[in-house]
Amino acid sequence: MRFVSDERGQGVVEAAVAIPVLFLLLLLLLQPGIILYDRLVMANAAAEGCRLLATATGDMGGSCEAFVRHRLAAVPQHDCFHVHQGDCSWNIELLGDESSQEVTVSIENELRPLPLFDAGSMLLGLANANGNLEIAESVTMRTQPDWVTSSELGLDPSSWIGAWLS
Numbered sequence: 001m002r003f004v005s006d007e008r009g010q011g012v013v014e015a016a017v018a019i020p021v022l023f024l025l026l027l028l029l030l031q032p033g034i035i036l037y038d039r040l041v042m043a044n045a046a047a048e049g050c051r052l053l054a055t056a057t058g059d060m061g062g063s064c065e066a067f068v069r070h071r072l073a074a075v076p077q078h079d080c081f082h083v084h085q086g087d088c089s090w091n092i093e094l095l096g097d098e099s100s101q102e103v104t105v106s107i108e109n110e111l112r113p114l115p116l117f118d119a120g121s122m123l124l125g126l127a128n129a130n131g132n133l134e135i136a137e138s139v140t141m142r143t144q145p146d147w148v149t150s151s152e153l154g155l156d157p158s159s160w161i162g163a164w165l166s
Contacts, residue, residue, distance in 0.1 A: 024116075031117045038075055038082060038135055042107045045071035046139035049094065049105035054143040056097045065092050068105060079112040083132055098143060106138040 049068040056064055069090060077084045089109060096103035110132035113121050121127040128134055142149075153159045 031114045041074050042137035046105040046137050050103050050139050050141040053103040083110045104140045108136040110134050
């Protein structure tokens with residue numbers, strides 16, 4: 001009868017059940033956190049690229065793209081954050097310049113899902129042919145605020161200077 005009422009091993013059995021469940025919950029929170037982090041960095045890099053592109057004169061596309069790539073360096077070079085195939089694999093598209101009405105910066109890349117998410121993403125059709133998740137961010141900004149474009153003085157800087165002097 002002594003063995004039936006002994007409860008010394010109860011904590012070990014409960015821990016053996018609880019610890020895998022806790023690790024699974026942690027894993028389920030980790031993948032969305034990684035995707036959110038990537039998208040936040042990409043959106044901020046695209047917005048800063050738009051601000052730089054809106055003031056770009058001439059052929060500054062290369063330096064604007066280098067600036068955006070520098071901002072994207074905040075994303076770790078690990079496949080679960082973004083697939084980094086030898087050289088930098090960010091797909092960056094810059095549209096517009098200072099003379100345009102709007103500028104757009106689009107950034108695309110892929111990330112490898114964590115275990116358990118890879119099978120689920122393949123079953124749900126979220127993964128591409130390589131088994132990776134595609135992430136993309138695009139930011140569009142006007143080069144001039146509405147109050148400037150709607151002014152009767154127009155966009156000519158000399159007319160603005162003349163209005164200030166009078």
